[in-house]
Amino acid sequence: MTGRNAQNCNENYLKYVSALAPPTKHFKNCLSAFAVGGLICSVGQFFRYMLGYAGLSGDELAGAVSVILIFFGCLLTGLGVYDRIGRYAGAGSIVPITGFANSVTSPAIEFRTEGYIYGTAAKMFTVAGAIIVYGVFSGVLVGIVYCLL
Amino acid sequence: MTAEIVAILLMYIKAFAVGGAICMTAQIIINFTSLTSGKILVYFMLAGVALTALGLYQPLVEFAGAGATVPICGFGYLLANGAIKGAEKGLFYAVSGPLTAASAGVTAAVVFSLIMALLFHSRPKRN
Numbered sequence: 085m086t087g088r089n090a091q092n093c094n095e096n097y098l099k100y101v102s103a104l105a106p107p108t109k110h111f112k113n114c115l116s117a118f119a120v121g122g123l124i125c126s127v128g129q130f131f132r133y134m135l136g137y138a139g140l141s142g143d144e145l146a147g148a149v150s151v152i153l154i155f156f157g158c159l160l161t162g163l164g165v166y167d168r169i170g171r172y173a174g175a176g177s178i179v180p181i182t183g184f185a186n187s188v189t190s191p192a193i194e195f196r197t198e199g200y201i202y203g204t205a206a207k208m209f210t211v212a213g214a215i216i217v218y219g220v221f222s223g224v225l226v227g228i229v230y231c232l233l
Numbered sequence: 234m235t236a237e238i239v240a241i242l243l244m245y246i247k248a249f250a251v252g253g254a255i256c257m258t259a260q261i262i263i264n265f266t267s268l269t270s271g272k273i274l275v276y277f278m279l280a281g282v283a284l285t286a287l288g289l290y291q292p293l294v295e296f297a298g299a300g301a302t303v304p305i306c307g308f309g310y311l312l313a314n315g316a317i318k319g320a321e322k323g324l325f326y327a328v329s330g331p332l333t334a335a336s337a338g339v340t341a342a343v344v345f346s347l348i349m350a351l352l353f354h355s356r357p358k359r360n
Contacts, residue, residue: 110261110264113260113264114257114260114261114264115257117253117256117257117259117260118253118254118256118257118260119253120256121252121253121255121256121257121304122248122249122250122252122253122256122300123249123253124252124303125248125249125251125252125253125297125299125300125303125304126245126248126249126252126299128248128252128299128300128302128303129244129245129248129298129299129300130245131299132298132299133241143334146302146311147337147338148337149299149302149303150302150303150307150308150337150338150341151337151338151341153303154338154341154342154345155341155345158342158345158346158348158349159345159349161349162349162352162353163353164353174260174263175256175257175259175260175262175263175270175273176253176256176257176260178256178259178270178273178274179255179256179259179273179274179277179304179305180252180256180303180304180305181303181304181305181307181308181338183270183274183305184274184305184308184338184342185341185342185345185346187270187271187274188342188343188346189342189345189346189349189350192346192347192349192350193349193350193353193354193355194355196350196354196355197355200350204347204350205347208343208346208347210271211270211271211274212342214271214274214275215274215275215278215305215308216335216339218275218278218279219278219279219282219308219309219312219331219335220312220331220332220335222279222282222283222309222312222313223282223312223313223315223316223330223331223332223335224316224327224328224331226282226285226286226312226313226316226317226331227315227316227317227319227320227324227327227328227330227331228324228327228328229286230286230316230317230320230327231320231323231324231327
């Protein structure tokens with residue numbers, strides 16, 4: 085199969101797939117993303133208050149809250165609960181910092197079969213690596229611009 | 234005392250509303266563009282960096298607390314904020330500031346993930 089013929093075939097296949105795929109439930113999707121995302125942020129706020137009473141403040145407080153949330157994100161991913169939440173919540177479970185933790189833990193566990201060095205450790209940053217690379221790069225740009233201003 | 238409780242409750246509502254709204258925005262983008270979750274995370278983090286650099290994210294953090302810091306934009310806020318604070322001390326701290334500010338989160342993610350990978354086996358994904 086070459087040229088135009090192959091292209092036709094691809095188009096037909098894509099049409100076939102989109103006809104079979106269940107329609108996206110936009111409204112319900114958005115509502116559950118809102119509810120779960122909001123809930124995770126409220127839990128974060130709860131830890132903010134608790135650690136605030138314990139005497140933390142400023143950067144230390146913000147850091148401690150994200151460490152706790154990352155811990156729960158990793159633990160729930162390990163237990164297999166986070167994927168179940170994610171199927172229901174969509175972006176509501178991806179966008180909070182727990183979703184970042186999930187994106188690190190998930191390949192770390194999944195690629196364990198390839199060994200602890202080339203599997204777990206190397207694949208850990210398949211998604212999070214992109215976040216750290218562009219985050220650090222854009223952060224450095226901001227720093228340099230603010231320095232020159 | 235009652236005023237204090239009302240203020241705390243209001244803070245929870247604000248965190249819920251702002252955090253939920255950010256997640257809903259991501260869900261709307263996913264619904265209409267079918268971007269993968271990794272790309273969504275990167276774009277939202279970059280949006281956080283850009284908004285912080287323009288001085289627009291700090292008011293949101295003061296308004297909504299964890300509602301603004303818990304989503305991945307808050308990670309971008311952390312990076313950019315580290316850079317801005319470091320820039321007051323000089324170029325060296327401006328360049329090392331972002332990663333210094335994010336070090337707690339990155340360290341936690343690496344350490345806990347490794348522990349979880351040692352503790353748990355991967356399980357078949359059920360859809």
